[in-house]
Amino acid sequence: MTPAANLPEEVEHGLARYRTMLTIRYFEETVCAAAVAGRIRGPVHPYIGEEAIATGVCAALRRDDYVASTHRGHGHAIGKGADPAAMMLELYGRVGGLCGGKGGSMHVADFSIGMLGANGVIGDGVTMSLGAIQGSRLLGRDVVAAAFIGDGGMNRGPVLEALNWAKTFRLPVLFVCEDNRYSASTHSRSVTAGPGFTARAAGFGLPAEMVDGNDVIEVERAARTMVEQLRAGAGPMFLHALTYRIGGHLAQDAAPYRPKEELARRSPLDPLTRIETWLAHHGIETHTLEAERAAVRESIATAERAAQAADFPPAASVFADIQDIGAPQWGA
Amino acid sequence: MGRMTYAEASILALREEMRRDPRVWALGEDIGRGGIGGQYKGLQDEFGAQRICDTPISESTIMGVGVGAALAGTRPVIELRITDFALCSTDEIVNQAAKVRYMLGGQARAPLVVRQPNGMCAGFAAQHSQSTEAWWIHTPGLVVVAPSTPRDNRALLKAAIRSDDPVIYLEHKEMWGVDGEVPDAEETIELGKARVAREGRDLTIVTWSKTASFAEEAARTLAGEGIEAEVVDLRTLYPWDRDCVIASVERTGRLLVAQESVEIGGFGAEIVADVTQHAFGALKAPPARIGAPRTPVPYSQPLEEIVRVDAPKIAAAARRVAAARRG
Numbered sequence: 178m179t180p181a182a183n184l185p186e187e188v189e190h191g192l193a194r195y196r197t198m199l200t201i202r203y204f205e206e207t208v209c210a211a212a213v214a215g216r217i218r219g220p221v222h223p224y225i226g227e228e229a230i231a232t233g234v235c236a237a238l239r240r241d242d243y244v245a246s247t248h249r250g251h252g253h254a255i256g257k258g259a260d261p262a263a264m265m266l267e268l269y270g271r272v273g274g275l276c277g278g279k280g281g282s283m284h285v286a287d288f289s290i291g292m293l294g295a296n297g298v299i300g301d302g303v304t305m306s307l308g309a310i311q312g313s314r315l316l317g318r319d320v321v322a323a324a325f326i327g328d329g330g331m332n333r334g335p336v337l338e339a340l341n342w343a344k345t346f347r348l349p350v351l352f353v354c355e356d357n358r359y360s361a362s363t364h365s366r367s368v369t370a371g372p373g374f375t376a377r378a379a380g381f382g383l384p385a386e387m388v389d390g391n392d393v394i395e396v397e398r399a400a401r402t403m404v405e406q407l408r409a410g411a412g413p414m415f416l417h418a419l420t421y422r423i424g425g426h427l428a429q430d431a432a433p434y435r436p437k438e439e440l441a442r443r444s445p446l447d448p449l450t451r452i453e454t455w456l457a458h459h460g461i462e463t464h465t466l467e468a469e470r471a472a473v474r475e476s477i478a479t480a481e482r483a484a485q486a487a488d489f490p491p492a493a494s495v496f497a498d499i500q501d502i503g504a505p506q507w508g509a
Numbered sequence: 510m511g512r513m514t515y516a517e518a519s520i521l522a523l524r525e526e527m528r529r530d531p532r533v534w535a536l537g538e539d540i541g542r543g544g545i546g547g548q549y550k551g552l553q554d555e556f557g558a559q560r561i562c563d564t565p566i567s568e569s570t571i572m573g574v575g576v577g578a579a580l581a582g583t584r585p586v587i588e589l590r591i592t593d594f595a596l597c598s599t600d601e602i603v604n605q606a607a608k609v610r611y612m613l614g615g616q617a618r619a620p621l622v623v624r625q626p627n628g629m630c631a632g633f634a635a636q637h638s639q640s641t642e643a644w645w646i647h648t649p650g651l652v653v654v655a656p657s658t659p660r661d662n663r664a665l666l667k668a669a670i671r672s673d674d675p676v677i678y679l680e681h682k683e684m685w686g687v688d689g690e691v692p693d694a695e696e697t698i699e700l701g702k703a704r705v706a707r708e709g710r711d712l713t714i715v716t717w718s719k720t721a722s723f724a725e726e727a728a729r730t731l732a733g734e735g736i737e738a739e740v741v742d743l744r745t746l747y748p749w750d751r752d753c754v755i756a757s758v759e760r761t762g763r764l765l766v767a768q769e770s771v772e773i774g775g776f777g778a779e780i781v782a783d784v785t786q787h788a789f790g791a792l793k794a795p796p797a798r799i800g801a802p803r804t805p806v807p808y809s810q811p812l813e814e815i816v817r818v819d820a821p822k823i824a825a826a827a828r829r830v831a832a833a834r835r836g
């Protein structure tokens with residue numbers, strides 16, 4: 178699957194973003210089907226419809242920069258460069274999973290690429306990302322962090338504390354609010370006061386911008402500009418990315434609480450359609466896109482087959498990695 | 510040997526560790542001016558505002574930042590002022606610090622110390638006088654330490670900072686000004702090791718934190734009555750030194766656990782249950798515990814005295830245990 182030679186750099190990048198977004202999309206479709214079928218246990222929060230945000234923001238980061246994710250974390254992990262096959266093993270609870278099968282969907286993490294983890298507690302990734310930066314500063318490292326948070330999570334106290342804290346200590350943290358309009362089954366606007374999140378962030382002194390979160394080119398442009406400023410010492414910034422959760426809150430959630438008209442209005446805004454249109458506009462032929470899709474689909478299918486065939490972790494791993502002092506013993 | 514206070518001993522420990530390891534730093538409210546117990550006095554002058562970091566009153570974020578900073582390779586000492594306010598960061602302690610290593614399959618660790626002065630603070634009433642050790646002991650992943658003397662505070666804090674596990678470090682709110690001998694030479698105490706504060710053949714009193722001094726006082730009173738009590742100061746509450754406690758009970762045949770915290774559902778119950786299970790044959794009398802009644806801590810002095818587990822109450826409980834027979 179070699180794209181036509183000598184593409185302009187801009188189009189090469191567009192294709193690379195497209196591949197990342199496809200990887201997220203097919204990964205999510207695959208694990209949702211597996212969750213519905215009962216092959217994957219526990220909650221799975223699909224990132225379908227929001228792929229452009231993780232892809233665009235992570236593209237603006239270095240490998241050693243940090244990402245702090247949310248409960249809806251697969252996209253952030255893939256965006257930052259985590260191996261989808263290792264993530265598949267994790268969701269299947271198998272040996273070789275990112276966390277040895279002990280975390281599952283809500284804890285996918287890869288510290289080798291600065292991916293601090295999805296998180297089962299809303300808002301905690303945000304405060305932890307500030308610490309990762311404050312610690313790194315003490316060690317003389319010039320890294321930055323992107324801290325993702327949902328529109329619902331914007332109402333948690335620690336997130337408000339974090340806005341104040343990041344500004345007080347001028348930490349190079351990019352807050353990224355992924356506004357998919359919903360907080361589980363609740364329309365977020367119905368439980369959120371004030372003129373909006375950019376105004377809220379500005380109230381703490383953070384430069385804040387709103388972007389179309391379904392447009393990966395726009396997201397990356399905005400994130401790059403902000404990350405450059407962060408690295409130059411400008412202090413924390415806030416990116417409000419508007420998007421829409423195409424699926425349910427969980428794999429099994431049919432989201433009957435959403436008005437039909439709303440869905441009909443939102444569907445054409447699918448970020449994958451958007452980047453495909455952009456690529457076509459830049460001369461990429463339909464069969465090239467088709468080939469990209471087939472290749473990614475095949476690699477995710479291969480990852481799932483491998484995960485289903487993989488071993489479960491050894492029983493003794495229940496007792497591994499708890500603590501050194503006073504570690505509980507197997508069989509004790 | 511020099512004399513210094515419990516607070517000064519902890520300053521010494523932190524200074525020694527911060528000089529030794531540039532990854533060690535502290536964060537919390539008002540610590541630049543010394544902290545509420547004076548336990549950070551002078552440190553900001555030596556180490557600057559980045560390593561002795563004054564924070565906003567944002568307990569969740571203080572703790573979240575501590576966890577993130579530990580994951581990034583530093584060794585933060587997180588000051589939460591008092592344990593009652595640490596409750597505002599229970600989520601970050603329990604859901605993040607304690608289990609991040611486990612959940613992430615061992616790819617990261619949280620080597621941090623959470624200082625949260627515990628116990629009563631005379632006249633400060635219900636929201637400033639709680640003892641929370643049982644809650645932390647109950648949480649997998651945490652080490653829990655409660656120093657009872659200046660010497661131990663210096664040596665245990667150093668060990669806690671050097672530990673790769675998250676440590677809940679419970680100094681006692683009423684002990685900052687208590688003084689005692691502290692060796693000139695650097696010293697650490699292995700976490701998980703108890704101290705026999707006083708030897709005796711008639712019964713074992715297991716205790717920790719400030720209550721250790723009440724237990725020793727009770728033991729002196731009892732000695733005048735011909736009862737020789739052995740006092741075991743646990744120092745580390747999780748993991749607690751079972752070997753030391755069981756060896757003592759095997760010598761004395763009698764066990765009393767004395768704790769300041771609420772007795773019901775408290776840590777004393779764990780010790781009594783464990784010893785009963787594993788050293789039943791050594792017991793000459795039913796093991797017992799003494800702790801606070803299940804009330805909030807009242808403000809007015811005579812009321813506060815009622816719920817405080819002090820030396821006379823420990824002595825009275827010890828007499829009952831010493832006189833009791835099996836079966």
Ligand SMILES: Cc1ncc(C[n+]2csc(CCOP(=O)(O)OP(=O)(O)O)c2C)c(N)n1
Pocket residue numbers: 247248249297298299300326327328329330331357359360361365422426
């Ligand atoms: C502290 C906390 N409260 C509640 C929950 C349960 N919960 C999980 S996801 C969710 C909705 C989050 O909405 P939002 O922040 O907008 O993120 P989205 O799910 O839309 O990506 C809730 C309430 C949680 N995980 N953590």
Ligand SMILES: [Mg+2]
Pocket residue numbers: 327328329355356357358359360361365
């Ligand atoms: Mg949302």
